[in-house]
Amino acid sequence: MELTGAEILIRCLQEEQVEYVFGYPGGAVLFIYDELFKQDKVKHVLVRHEQAAVHAADGYARSSDKVGVALVTSGPGLTNAVTGIATAYMDSTPMVVISGQVPTGAIGEDAFQEVDAVGITRPCVKHNYLVKDVKDIASTIKKAFYLAKSGRPGPVLVDIPKDVSNHRTAFEYPASVNIRSYHPAGKGDSGQIRHAAQMLLEAKRPMIYAGGGVVLSDASAQLTDLVRLLGFPCTNTLMGLGGLPASDKHFVGMLGMHGTYEANMAMQHCDVLLAVGARFDDRVIGNVEHFAEVPRKIIHIDIDPSSIAKRVKVDLPIVGDVNLVLDELLGVLRSGRQVPGAADMAAWWKQVNEWRAVGGGLRYKNSSEIIKPQFVIEKLHEITGGDAFITTDVGQHQMWTAQYYKFEKPRRWITSGGLGTMGFGLPAAMGVQMVNPGATVACVTGEGSIQMNIQELSTCKQFRLPIKIIALNNGYLGMVRQWQEFFHGNRYSETYMNALPDFVKLAEAYGHVGMRVEKPADVEPALKEAFARKHDLVFMDFRTDPTENVYPMVPGGRGLSEIILAEEL
Amino acid sequence: MRHIISLLMENEAGALSRVAGLFSARGYNIESLSVAPTEDPTLSRMTIVTSGSDAVIEQINKQLNKLVDVAALIDLSEGGHLERELMLVKVRAEGGAREGLKRMADTFRGRIIDETDHTYTIELTGSCAELDSLLEKIGRDLILETVRTGASGIGCGDRILKL
Numbered sequence: 001m002e003l004t005g006a007e008i009l010i011r012c013l014q015e016e017q018v019e020y021v022f023g024y025p026g027g028a029v030l031f032i033y034d035e036l037f038k039q040d041k042v043k044h045v046l047v048r049h050e051q052a053a054v055h056a057a058d059g060y061a062r063s064s065d066k067v068g069v070a071l072v073t074s075g076p077g078l079t080n081a082v083t084g085i086a087t088a089y090m091d092s093t094p095m096v097v098i099s100g101q102v103p104t105g106a107i108g109e110d111a112f113q114e115v116d117a118v119g120i121t122r123p124c125v126k127h128n129y130l131v132k133d134v135k136d137i138a139s140t141i142k143k144a145f146y147l148a149k150s151g152r153p154g155p156v157l158v159d160i161p162k163d164v165s166n167h168r169t170a171f172e173y174p175a176s177v178n179i180r181s182y183h184p185a186g187k188g189d190s191g192q193i194r195h196a197a198q199m200l201l202e203a204k205r206p207m208i209y210a211g212g213g214v215v216l217s218d219a220s221a222q223l224t225d226l227v228r229l230l231g232f233p234c235t236n237t238l239m240g241l242g243g244l245p246a247s248d249k250h251f252v253g254m255l256g257m258h259g260t261y262e263a264n265m266a267m268q269h270c271d272v273l274l275a276v277g278a279r280f281d282d283r284v285i286g287n288v289e290h291f292a293e294v295p296r297k298i299i300h301i302d303i304d305p306s307s308i309a310k311r312v313k314v315d316l317p318i319v320g321d322v323n324l325v326l327d328e329l330l331g332v333l334r335s336g337r338q339v340p341g342a343a344d345m346a347a348w349w350k351q352v353n354e355w356r357a358v359g360g361g362l363r364y365k366n367s368s369e370i371i372k373p374q375f376v377i378e379k380l381h382e383i384t385g386g387d388a389f390i391t392t393d394v395g396q397h398q399m400w401t402a403q404y405y406k407f408e409k410p411r412r413w414i415t416s417g418g419l420g421t422m423g424f425g426l427p428a429a430m431g432v433q434m435v436n437p438g439a440t441v442a443c444v445t446g447e448g449s450i451q452m453n454i455q456e457l458s459t460c461k462q463f464r465l466p467i468k469i470i471a472l473n474n475g476y477l478g479m480v481r482q483w484q485e486f487f488h489g490n491r492y493s494e495t496y497m498n499a500l501p502d503f504v505k506l507a508e509a510y511g512h513v514g515m516r517v518e519k520p521a522d523v524e525p526a527l528k529e530a531f532a533r534k535h536d537l538v539f540m541d542f543r544t545d546p547t548e549n550v551y552p553m554v555p556g557g558r559g560l561s562e563i564i565l566a567e568e569l
Numbered sequence: 570m571r572h573i574i575s576l577l578m579e580n581e582a583g584a585l586s587r588v589a590g591l592f593s594a595r596g597y598n599i600e601s602l603s604v605a606p607t608e609d610p611t612l613s614r615m616t617i618v619t620s621g622s623d624a625v626i627e628q629i630n631k632q633l634n635k636l637v638d639v640a641a642l643i644d645l646s647e648g649g650h651l652e653r654e655l656m657l658v659k660v661r662a663e664g665g666a667r668e669g670l671k672r673m674a675d676t677f678r679g680r681i682i683d684e685t686d687h688t689y690t691i692e693l694t695g696s697c698a699e700l701d702s703l704l705e706k707i708g709r710d711l712i713l714e715t716v717r718t719g720a721s722g723i724g725c726g727d728r729i730l731k732l
Contacts, residue, residue: 122590
């Protein structure tokens, strides 16, 4: 029996066991929406803006081990989705985005709602396809899911012209997929892994630096075993938080621009560095030349060869799936008799602890007059038992959450690290809540970021998503204001947020619960009350200290040891 | 340093722009790029001439390999290889200059493939350097038009890039 392209697409999604599609209808996807209507296996979540559809699919994927799926129409539907796609690309989220396109005969004629979707998204997708023949839909969708999930994951766009979605052909979903030009890495080289084990055992000042690849590869258990077996200090990148439980005694905190003093100093002064699923980006190691001033041997495990030796020279590259490489490395270490030198390790830990003392840990001066944002996050951690799914937007609140919410498990921390997309938090939380029904989901945001996708409060109402929105409202675009204070002579150019809405009324207008919290003493009771409301979305407007800065801070372009600590408190 | 990278990629719409886009997005140099289908019509062979530090060239190779459409890749300059480029150059050939231009074409083993009473069109195949050298000898004053294909490259002997 012959099916239409739209029917075939939906059948493909069913075959891939897609539970939710996040999307927004339009002219070019009418046939596809018609087929969605006729079945109930694939559920559709109607967002209020296409950017939110992609972020929701992103949150869905990051907080599970599934591929996120978004569906948008041609032209503005696709261009609105681009920020979401680029966000997913930078953080390697497995995702399939399906976009409608004008009919094949109209392509190139500047038709209504026509845009070159494949051209526009090319630099921010793992791969993309324009399907010109209905016979190719099934095989293309099969490839898209395979590409999205395998190797270094990423978003794959499939652009389907309207007429193709209405043409008919026989349907058969391919059982397997073979792309002759695509061979994702699997196991690492055994010789290199043995060599790495030797280097680690001989290290005097070893350091483990673990990134988002550990989370993506579901290798937290292996990383934790490795750290405990060797007894080395370990830091996580922003993307890697939760990869090692924050309560582990070997954890020295996050590193980088707003990392701890001890993490950054240990990174700078170690003699053997094991980098696992991390990419030495500018927010992590700052100035490359400064980083290279201290000689150290670097072992780099990554599934993407292009991540290795991109910014820093690497002595021992291991290309492979982090999960498999760590398994093999653990096997080698456990089968040998050698252990790290006890005296060297004691001396190194003494040094790390000295740095910890100098840095004074993560600290802020609490107040009984005005709410400190860090205090809100500490209380959030306490009240949720450290076990919530936390999404964020971008800015100071994001850094404070990374610092003060101690993540014990992977896939609980959902943030736009690479692209730094404001407006990510709320829609991402929707995806998280859809795939983790019943779980506690909080979106930590600011009064700037939340307004970038605030319309999604409507989606949350429609789908009864009891997300807790923790808005740290300081009346400023805080991170930009902080840079203006440090580097631009306190000239707060366009960072004061004038004419803010009444967020309590706004939440209520959307049918949710709104709370305003203005006194430090009210923070804990308010959070308790909000989280006790299991079935309500609660928008909490915390009025926080507008002068608070994020510390420590490595200024842009500076070296890791050129770190600014908190003012004398 | 100058490198010649040769690759086989799926002969699909947009494949060329993936490569070209990669070079512009990441700020890599691109001196020339030539591409055409092979004996297997599903595959295109591309030759890219680029330059950069060893680290940049390593990244270019890795980034190209990462493109899903790229099936195989070789940095020809890392071993024995041959490089050829085709050039068509139209020159003003009048009076006494005609004889000299003809001799010059002969010296370079070029062929005059079109002539009028005041122009010659010379065809020359050779390395990029040889083509540069002929252009320099002729001089810009006499050159009316230059068309070059960009380099094509192939490995020597058993150095073969094939799927």
